[in-house]
Amino acid sequence: MQIAVPKEIKNHEYRVALTPTGARELVGRGHRVTIQAGAGEGAGFHDAAYEAAGAHLEADVAKVWSEAELILKVKEPQAEEVARLSAGQTLFTYLHLAAEQTLTRGLMKSGATCIAYETVTDRQGGLPLLAPMSTVAGRMAVQAGAHSLEKAQGGAGVLLPGVPGVAPAKVAVIGGGVVGENAARMALGLGAEVTVLDTSIPRLETLDDRYQGRMKTVFSTADAIDEAVRECDLIVGAVLIPGAAAPKLITREMLAEMKPGSVLVDVAIDQGGCFETSRATTHTDPTYLVDGIVHYCVANMPGAVARTSTQALTNATMPFVAALADKGWKQALADDPHFAAGLNIHDGRVTYQAVADAFGLESVDPASLVK
Ligand SMILES: NC(=O)C1=CN([C@@H]2O[C@H](COP(=O)(O)OP(=O)(O)OC[C@H]3O[C@@H](n4cnc5c(N)ncnc54)[C@H](O)[C@@H]3O)[C@@H](O)[C@H]2O)C=CC1
Ligand SMILES: CC(=O)C(=O)O
Numbered sequence: 479m480q481i482a483v484p485k486e487i488k489n490h491e492y493r494v495a496l497t498p499t500g501a502r503e504l505v506g507r508g509h510r511v512t513i514q515a516g517a518g519e520g521a522g523f524h525d526a527a528y529e530a531a532g533a534h535l536e537a538d539v540a541k542v543w544s545e546a547e548l549i550l551k552v553k554e555p556q557a558e559e560v561a562r563l564s565a566g567q568t569l570f571t572y573l574h575l576a577a578e579q580t581l582t583r584g585l586m587k588s589g590a591t592c593i594a595y596e597t598v599t600d601r602q603g604g605l606p607l608l609a610p611m612s613t614v615a616g617r618m619a620v621q622a623g624a625h626s627l628e629k630a631q632g633g634a635g636v637l638l639p640g641v642p643g644v645a646p647a648k649v650a651v652i653g654g655g656v657v658g659e660n661a662a663r664m665a666l667g668l669g670a671e672v673t674v675l676d677t678s679i680p681r682l683e684t685l686d687d688r689y690q691g692r693m694k695t696v697f698s699t700a701d702a703i704d705e706a707v708r709e710c711d712l713i714v715g716a717v718l719i720p721g722a723a724a725p726k727l728i729t730r731e732m733l734a735e736m737k738p739g740s741v742l743v744d745v746a747i748d749q750g751g752c753f754e755t756s757r758a759t760t761h762t763d764p765t766y767l768v769d770g771i772v773h774y775c776v777a778n779m780p781g782a783v784a785r786t787s788t789q790a791l792t793n794a795t796m797p798f799v800a801a802l803a804d805k806g807w808k809q810a811l812a813d814d815p816h817f818a819a820g821l822n823i824h825d826g827r828v829t830y831q832a833v834a835d836a837f838g839l840e841s842v843d844p845a846s847l848v849k
């Protein structure tokens with residue numbers, strides 16, 4: 479199969495969808511791999527390493543896209559990338575469609591088969607292709623939050639761990655999944671007072687057991703969120719309803735209850751964000767103030783630590799990439815219902831219920847397409 483890996487073009491996105499190790503694996507299986515020249519540079523994977531792995535380098539981006547049967551990316555396609563996609567091609571990448579109607583319509587119009595990393599499932603009920611980047615983003619959320627609490631960033635001037643004689647900061651993490659656990663763990667490590675809110679009792683049990691009560695676990699209700707808003711210096715938004723737009727859990731009105739200079743880090747921004755006042759920002763200009771509250775809403779946080787993130791992401795995606803390349807999308811998805819859960823769009827139709835619901839569209843059951 480002809481496989482292409484374009485250079486990512488989102489703001490400060492340095493990840494690449496395939497490492498030289500992955501390229502070697504695919505070439506060894508008899509596939510032709512084209513890497514856009516420079517695609518791996520930002521992650522420390524140089525053109526020469528891809529060439530040594532047997533991949534073909536192509537400087538012309540139009541050719542990279544037009545000659546491919548399977549396109550591997552990291553971030554959701556930007557407008558100029560959607561325009562390059564055509565019927566008969568398969569795209570495998572993060573899509574986050576429920577937050578992006580224009581992108582959804584554009585991909586439908588392309589006629590391509592679009593498989594999203596973030597909705598592929600596993601036997602344990604997890605999201606194996608989201609989890610590695612959620613681990614990265616969760617860990618980064620506390621670094622970003624701590625920095626944002628500094629005066630120069632508009633923050634209250636609070637040091638997360640405090641000092642002897644001055645109490646540590648209070649951190650709340652809303653959503654105790656992969657992002658939430660990693661954020662809470664980092665905040666604990668820095669000496670903050672940490673509370674995790676989740677609507678899943680089994681998840682709260684796991685966290686309580688794993689951290690032996692060192693982080694408080696609270697069932698997530700409107701009252702519990704009100705309390706966190708009044709008390710905390712830093713709140714991390716980490717909720718997810720797979721494939722769906724994030725619920726808005728903190729409204730603009732509630733910001734008035736927060737201490738001035740408190741910080742909201744909305745990691746769920748890629749699914750539209752879980753705070754009413756969140757809007758996606760970039761690594762170039764990551765924060766803004768609303769009513770004296772600092773908002774950090776970068777939708778591609780792991781892109782900033784591209785070396786670590788690329789390795790973690792491709793470790794997880796590689797078996798799925800190999801299946802797509804060896805068998806074609808139809809057979810690969812037919813053989814694995816967890817992989818089939820990744821299909822979001824095929825031939826102009828939405829194949830993921832939560833995405834269809836977000837925009838009032840009809841959804842087609844992916845199982846009916848791959849039989
Ligand atoms: N901004 C970025 O760069 C990145 C963003 N993300 C995003 O972070 C979000 C979280 O991802 P994961 O942690 O992997 O998901 P996850 O599925 O592991 O965890 C989500 C948690 O939210 C909980 N939840 C759902 N509704 C809730 C509510 N109303 N109150 C409290 N908890 C609630 C669920 O029970 C679950 O435990 C996703 O939107 C993901 O796409 C992930 C990686 C990078
Ligand atoms: C999951 C996601 O949005 C990212 O890694 O950028």
Ligand SMILES: [Mg+2]
Nearest residue numbers: 554574748777
């Ligand atoms: Mg986006």
